[in-house]
Amino acid sequence: MTDVQQELAPAPPLKLAIRGVGKSFAQGKAVVHALDQIDLDVAEGEFVCLVGPSGCGKSTLLSIIAGLETPDRGEVLADGQPVRGPGRDRVVMFQEHALFPWKDVLGNVEFGLRFKPNLDAKARREVARFYLRMVGLEAFAHAWVHELSGGMRQRVALARCLAPNPRVLLMDEPFAALDAMTRERLYGDLQQIWSARRKTIVLVTHNMREALTLGDRIVLMTPRPGRIHAEHVSGLPRPRDINAPHLAERAAELTAELRRALGPDEEATR
Amino acid sequence: MRRWAVRTGFLLALGLLWQGLASAGVWSPVLLPPPASVLRWLGAAAADGTLAAATLVTLRRLTVGFAIGVGLGLPIGLLCARSRAFDDTVGLLARGAQSLPSVCWAPLAVLWFTRADLAMLFVVVMGTVGSIAIAAADGVRAVPPIYVRVARTMGAGGAATWLRVVLPASLPFVVSGMKQGWAFAWRSLMAAEIIVPGMHAFGLGHLLHYGRELHAMDQVLGVMIVIVVVGVAIDRVLFASAERALHRRWGTGRSP
Ligand SMILES: Nc1ncnc2c1ncn2[C@@H]1O[C@H](COP(=O)(O)OP(=O)(O)O)[C@@H](O)[C@H]1O
Numbered sequence: 308m309t310d311v312q313q314e315l316a317p318a319p320p321l322k323l324a325i326r327g328v329g330k331s332f333a334q335g336k337a338v339v340h341a342l343d344q345i346d347l348d349v350a351e352g353e354f355v356c357l358v359g360p361s362g363c364g365k366s367t368l369l370s371i372i373a374g375l376e377t378p379d380r381g382e383v384l385a386d387g388q389p390v391r392g393p394g395r396d397r398v399v400m401f402q403e404h405a406l407f408p409w410k411d412v413l414g415n416v417e418f419g420l421r422f423k424p425n426l427d428a429k430a431r432r433e434v435a436r437f438y439l440r441m442v443g444l445e446a447f448a449h450a451w452v453h454e455l456s457g458g459m460r461q462r463v464a465l466a467r468c469l470a471p472n473p474r475v476l477l478m479d480e481p482f483a484a485l486d487a488m489t490r491e492r493l494y495g496d497l498q499q500i501w502s503a504r505r506k507t508i509v510l511v512t513h514n515m516r517e518a519l520t521l522g523d524r525i526v527l528m529t530p531r532p533g534r535i536h537a538e539h540v541s542g543l544p545r546p547r548d549i550n551a552p553h554l555a556e557r558a559a560e561l562t563a564e565l566r567r568a569l570g571p572d573e574e575a576t577r
Numbered sequence: 578m579r580r581w582a583v584r585t586g587f588l589l590a591l592g593l594l595w596q597g598l599a600s601a602g603v604w605s606p607v608l609l610p611p612p613a614s615v616l617r618w619l620g621a622a623a624a625d626g627t628l629a630a631a632t633l634v635t636l637r638r639l640t641v642g643f644a645i646g647v648g649l650g651l652p653i654g655l656l657c658a659r660s661r662a663f664d665d666t667v668g669l670l671a672r673g674a675q676s677l678p679s680v681c682w683a684p685l686a687v688l689w690f691t692r693a694d695l696a697m698l699f700v701v702v703m704g705t706v707g708s709i710a711i712a713a714a715d716g717v718r719a720v721p722p723i724y725v726r727v728a729r730t731m732g733a734g735g736a737a738t739w740l741r742v743v744l745p746a747s748l749p750f751v752v753s754g755m756k757q758g759w760a761f762a763w764r765s766l767m768a769a770e771i772i773v774p775g776m777h778a779f780g781l782g783h784l785l786h787y788g789r790e791l792h793a794m795d796q797v798l799g800v801m802i803v804i805v806v807v808g809v810a811i812d813r814v815l816f817a818s819a820e821r822a823l824h825r826r827w828g829t830g831r832s833p
Pocket residue numbers: 332333334339340341359360361362363364365366367368533
């Protein structure tokens with residue numbers, strides 16, 4: 308196999324184990340317990356969605372899994388090895404597209420490939436084009452970031468995260484800022500990519516229907532301190548339609564459960 | 578094209594007005610010579626090579642001084658952004674240097690370097706370093722932290738993150754700092770050339786200075802015009818295209 312073919316083959320998915328993770332932040336004189344005693348296993352190739360109101364530590368947990376933050380207590384194991392820092396087997400897609408304005412679309416997608424050995428400039432370009440085609444933006448390879456719509460930017464960001472072929476994809480409310488139509492298109496893209504490319508995905512959202520559409524498992528979180536309240540296996544057959552009545556029903560049930568867990572004052576802040 | 582026509586027409590009209598007022602004898606030609614005699618001086622100075630030689634001398638000093646200023650200012654700025662201790666010491670000096678019109682260094686520089694050339698170079702460097710250092714430091718501080726997180730999650734190490742993310746992300750600041758540094762360098766060099774006597778190599782400022790000594794206001798005005806033209810031309814050549822490229826990428830401003 309050539310380097311490019313090897314690069315384009317699906318990566319073996321990776322298993323995550325989160326063990327007793329806790330994290331606090333100092334905010335002025337106050338201490339915020341962002342996460343308390345988080346235990347979570349994510350199987351190889353599983354698609355897990357973390358759902359909870361803002362401030363329950365979802366982003367912090369994702370950053371800790373990514374290795375961008377270190378936990379105060381506990382640890383994260385990736386394939387049994389403790390996570391000590393960021394690594395390109397666990398790539399994060401952030402809520403903001405965070406694309407680089409000094410690079411065109413193709414340059415942005417190529418960016419992550421730079422840090423992989425064995426890929427020369429030509430191979431990088433070829434791999435980047437493959438992922439750009441996957442998200443349907445090949446025609447925009449040489450556009451600048453500000454020339455794209457919000458949905459297109461998010462698709463480029465997705466291609467940029469996928470290009471290094473990470474085994475784990477960590478997604479922090481990647482679709483929150485998009486309109487419903489664009490979002491639904493991306494749900495389709497993401498499900499297809501996930502099944503074709505065999506990745507382990509942890510996706511953060513506060514949209515229960517989004518979580519039920521995408522996830523194998525839904526993890527409900529509550530804030531102050533950030534804790535896991537409950538886990539639910541989706542069990543719905545794929546492909547799923549976010550507008551299906553039974554999915555909306557399940558979403559209403561889970562939302563009600565989360566509401567009860569949050570209690571009256573939390574409910575008011577939602 | 579239309580805008581060029583407007584600009585040219587405006588300048589021509591201004592010249593004609595000036596010529597008309599001068600011909601009408603509103604001012605003594607000693608105080609304000611008519612444009613015709615300024616043009617005559619310019620023609621003669623261009624023909625005998627004085628103008629080209631002086632422009633070259635000035636540009637050489639400017640480029641060398643500016644290059645040294647960038648070479649010092651960029652690393653100082655980057656270090657200021659990285660280390661608070663550096664910012665509170667060297668950064669403090671850079672900010673002080675920036676608020677001091679650098680021609681104030683001229684008396685000391687002449688004493689220290691004895692050679693007029695080196696003294697003038699020093700003045701130019703001092704005029705450039707501060708604004709470039711400050712712009713680079715501000716630029717690095719303004720880089721959205723999420724860019725760095727993106728790079729780190731993709732496996733970029735510290736050096737690669739700086740080289741491929743922090744530096745390019747701060748380019749808009751750095752370029753406008755360089756532009757400002759260039760403007761400072763240009764002004765301080767002209768002041769230095771007027772103040773520090775030229776021994777061997779005459780720059781545009783010296784030509785202006787000798788025009789004053791000879792009470793030849795046509796020479797003074799002619800040199801002033803050349804200074805404006807050179808300044809504008811350099812700004813266009815060096816910075817306009819860089820700025821246009823940045824605007825196109827960042828989607829800021831409106832490229833003219
Ligand atoms: N770098 C930080 N410094 C201080 N407080 C932080 C920091 N990051 C997160 N927090 C706090 O930790 C809590 C959880 O934040 P976050 O993980 O962003 O929640 P979520 O993503 O679920 O909205 C919030 O109260 C937030 O204010």
